[in-house]
Amino acid sequence: MANSDPGPQLDLTLGAGRPSAWRRCLKWGLAALLLGVAAASALMTWQATRTSTAPRYQTQEARRGSLTVSVKATGTLQPTNQVDVSSELSGIVKSVEVTYNARVKVGQILARLDTSKLEAQVLQSKAALESARAKLLQVQATVTEARASLLRLRRARELSGGKLPSQADLDSAVATLARAEADGASAAAAVAQAQAALDANQMDLGKAVIRSPINGVVLTRAVEPGQTVAASLQAPVLFTLAEDLAQMELHVYVDEADVGRVKEGQPATFTVDAYPNRIFQARIAQVRYGSKTVSGVVTYETVLSLDNADLSLRPGMTATAVITVKKVENCVLVPNAALRFSPTTGEAKASDNGGGLLRRLLPGPPPMPPKIHEGAGDSKQPRVWTLREGQLVAIPVTTGVTDGIMTEIAGGEVEPGMALVIDTISGTQ
Numbered sequence: 001m002a003n004s005d006p007g008p009q010l011d012l013t014l015g016a017g018r019p020s021a022w023r024r025c026l027k028w029g030l031a032a033l034l035l036g037v038a039a040a041s042a043l044m045t046w047q048a049t050r051t052s053t054a055p056r057y058q059t060q061e062a063r064r065g066s067l068t069v070s071v072k073a074t075g076t077l078q079p080t081n082q083v084d085v086s087s088e089l090s091g092i093v094k095s096v097e098v099t100y101n102a103r104v105k106v107g108q109i110l111a112r113l114d115t116s117k118l119e120a121q122v123l124q125s126k127a128a129l130e131s132a133r134a135k136l137l138q139v140q141a142t143v144t145e146a147r148a149s150l151l152r153l154r155r156a157r158e159l160s161g162g163k164l165p166s167q168a169d170l171d172s173a174v175a176t177l178a179r180a181e182a183d184g185a186s187a188a189a190a191v192a193q194a195q196a197a198l199d200a201n202q203m204d205l206g207k208a209v210i211r212s213p214i215n216g217v218v219l220t221r222a223v224e225p226g227q228t229v230a231a232s233l234q235a236p237v238l239f240t241l242a243e244d245l246a247q248m249e250l251h252v253y254v255d256e257a258d259v260g261r262v263k264e265g266q267p268a269t270f271t272v273d274a275y276p277n278r279i280f281q282a283r284i285a286q287v288r289y290g291s292k293t294v295s296g297v298v299t300y301e302t303v304l305s306l307d308n309a310d311l312s313l314r315p316g317m318t319a320t321a322v323i324t325v326k327k328v329e330n331c332v333l334v335p336n337a338a339l340r341f342s343p344t345t346g347e348a349k350a351s352d353n354g355g356g357l358l359r360r361l362l363p364g365p366p367p368m369p370p371k372i373h374e375g376a377g378d379s380k381q382p383r384v385w386t387l388r389e390g391q392l393v394a395i396p397v398t399t400g401v402t403d404g405i406m407t408e409i410a411g412g413e414v415e416p417g418m419a420l421v422i423d424t425i426s427g428t429q
Contacts, residue, residue, distance in 0.1 A: 055424055055425075056424070056425040057387065057392075057421045057423070057424055057425065058421070058422055058423040058424070058425050059386075059387070059419040059420060059421055059422065060335050060337070060338065060419070060420060060422050061416075061417050061418060061419050061420070062332055062333065062334045062338075062409070062414050062415065062416055062417065062418045062420055063332075063333055063416050063417070064330060064331065064332055064333070064416040065330075065331070065333055066327065066328065066329045066330070066331070067327070067328050067331060067333060067401060067402075067403055067406060067408050068324060068326075068327045068403060069261075069324070069325050069326040069327070069401045069402070069403050070322045070323060070324050070325060070403070071254060071255075071258040071261060071262055071322075071323045071325055072320065072321070072322055072323075073252035073253060073254045073255070073258075073302065073320075073321050073323065074252060074253070074318065074319065074320050074321070075250055075251045075252030075253060075302075075318075075319060075321065076250075076251060076316055076317065076318055076319065077248055077249070077250055077251075077272075077313055077314065077315055077316065077317045077319060078248065078249050078250075078251055078315055078316075079216075079219075079242035079243060079244070079245060079248055079249070079315050080243060080244060080247050080248060080249055080305075081214065081216075081242070081243035081244070082219070082240065082241070082242050082243070082315070083213055083214055083216070083240070083241045083243070084237045084239075084240050084241075085110060085210060085212070085213065085237070085238055085239040085240070085241060086231070086235035086236055086237050086238060087113070087207075087210060087229050087231055087235060087236060087238055088207055088231055088235060089113060089118075089204060089207055089208060089229070089231055090228075090229055090230050090231045090232060091113040091114050091117070091118075091208065091228070091229055092113065092114045092226065092227070092228050092229070093111060093112070093113060093114075093223055093224065093225055093226060093227045093228075093229060094111075094112045094113055094114045094115075094225065095111065095112045095225055096110070096111045096221070096223060096224065096225055097109045097110055097111060097112070098110050098111075098218050098221070098239070099218065099221060100218055100219075100220070100221055101217060101218060102217070102218045103216070103217055103218075104212040104215070104216060104217070104218060104241065105212065105215050106212060106213065106214060106215055107211050107212065108211060108212045109209055109210070109211055110210045110211060110212055110218075110238070110239055111209075111210045111223060111238060111239075112208065112209050112210070113208040113209075113210070113229065114208075115205055115208045118201065118204050118205040118208055119205065121201045121204070122198065122201045122202055122205055124201075125194065125197045125198035125200075125201045125202075126198055128194045128197065128198075129191065129194035129195055129197075129198050131194070132187065132190040132191040132193070132194040133191050133194075135187045135190060135191075136184070136187035136188055136190070136191050138187075139180065139183040139184045139186075139187040140184055140187075142180040142183065142184075143177070143180040143181050143183075143184045145180070146173070146176045146177035146179075146180040146181075147177050147180075149173050149176070149177075150170075150173040150174060150176075150177050153165050153169060153170050153173050154170070157170065210238065210239075212241060213241075214241055214243050215243065215244075216241040216242050216243040216244065217241065217242050217245055218239055218240075218241060219240040219241065219242050219315060220239065220240040221238070221239055222236075222237060222238055222239070223238040223239075242315060245308060245311055245314075245315075246307070246308055246309050246311065247305070247306075247307065247308065248305075248306055248308045248313060248315070249285070249303050249304065249305055249306070250270060250282055250303070250304040250305075250306060250319055250321060251301055251302070251303055251304075252301075252302050252304065252319070252321050253292060253294065253299035253300065253301055253302070254287070254299060254300050254302050254323075255297060255298075255299055256291070256297075256298040256299065256300065258325075259287065259300045259302075261325040261326070262284065262287055262302060262323055262325060263284065263287070263325075264284050264285065264286065264287060265283065265284060266283070266284045266323055266324060266325060267281070267282075267283055267323075267324050268281075268282045268283065268284060268304055268321050268322060268323040268324065269281060269282070269321070269322050269324075270282055270304070270306075270319040270320060270321035270322070271319065271320055272313065272317045272318065272319050272320075273317075273318065274312075274314075274317060275312065280306060280313070280319075281306065281307075282304040282305065282306040282321065283304060283305055283306075284302060284303070284304055284323065285303045285304060285305040286302070286303040287300065287302050287303075288300060288301045288302070288303070302323075304321060326401050328400065328401060328408055331400070331408045331409070331410075332408070332409040332414055332415070332416060333406040333407065333408060333409070334384055334397075334406065334407055334409055334414060334420055335405070335406060335407075335420070335422055336402060336404070336405060336406065336407055337422035337423065338384045338385070338420040338421065338422050339382055339383075339384060339397075339399065339407060341384075341385055341421050341422055341423065342385075343385065343392050343424075344424075381396045381397075381398075382396070382397050382398070382399050383395060383396045383397060384397055384412075384414060384420045384421075385420065385421040386418060386419060386420055386421065387419065387421065392421065395412055395413055395414060396412060397409050397411065397412030397414055398410045398411030398412055
């Protein structure tokens with residue numbers, strides 16, 4: 001019987017049960033493919049890790065230019081000479097001769113008080129003076145009479161050889177003359193007193209007319225006709241006069257941290273809210289020693305003189321002044337951020353010094369961080385940092401003045417155009 005089982009023949013045809021060359025090739029090809037994928041993945045991971053951990057720095061170039069150091073302060077505008085005109089007398093205001101913004105001259109009448117009572121007092125004082133003078137004449141006549149009587153008695157005594165009149169009569173005549181002379185002195189004092197009272201009343205009558213003490217402008221008027229003025233305890237202010245508004249002063253308060261740099265004669269500029277687009281010029285006239293504490297801050301009043309020929313500025317305006325305390329020309333300038341920058345240990349360790357893929361895949365000691373080259377000098381000395389061949393290099397410098405943004409370099413190996421590190425940027429991309 002013929003064999004009808006096709007299995008052995010099929011196995012023989014397919015080559016089952018024995019290894020073949022193409023199956024071995026397939027096996028090694030798959031292994032090489034897997035190894036390549038693993039290597040590519042490790043390489044991509046290493047590059048990503050290197051990219052994310054390597055520090056990058058933001059830089060800004062040093063430059064040559066001018067630097068202006070200024071101090072900012074606020075204050076108010078005031079006239080160079082401001083006078084408050086008051087009344088020494090109490091009474092009713094009879095008339096007011098000037099109003100706001102009126103220009104006045106020395107001696108010009110500003111207001112008048114009712115003088116009825118003062119005029120009556122003057123008349124009374126005149127009468128008292130006349131009475132005292134009459135009394136003085138009467139006493140002077142008595143003195144003349146007593147003196148003549150004493151002379152007659154003394155003459156009679158000489159002619160009588162000392163017999164007549166008696167010594168008692170002579171002594172009585174002497175006493176009478178002395179009393180008359182005393183009455184004369186008292187009468188003269190009464191005349192002087194009456195004259196002084198008259199002068200005082202006439203002076204009060206003159207003060208009832210209020211006059212301008214200066215040439216200037218009326219800033220305020222605080223009195224109206226018919227108003228009662230009471231000057232018993234404190235003289236009331238009726239008018240405020242400014243001597244010359246063409247020349248004014250700006251009084252600002254400088255912080256104690258800045259007052260050491262502010263000197264007389266320094267230039268300044270200021271602005272006011274009334275003219276926001278206009279800059280006015282001024283100059284420091286005085287820095288006062290007296291301090292004033294405002295909200296816990298010690299300040300010093302500083303007076304700036306200014307020209308107001310066009311009368312655009314007015315007393316009481318609030319001004320913001322910028323005082324130029326120092327200006328340097330043609331100097332090397334660096335940003336203040338460059339002086340504040342200091343590399344950290346973490347930034348240094350984040351950089352890689354090489355090693356290749358095998359070093360990344362296999363465990364081993366950590367790579368050495370790149371060196372940070374520092375210039376010689378005191379560690380407390382100001383310094384800036386720059387990049388040379390990818391490494392941070394410190395440059396010691398000597399600083400000058402600063403305006404808060406840029407700083408003058410008075411000494412050090414910093415040249416205009418040199419890129420200085422001002423900050424660290426994260427390495428993640």
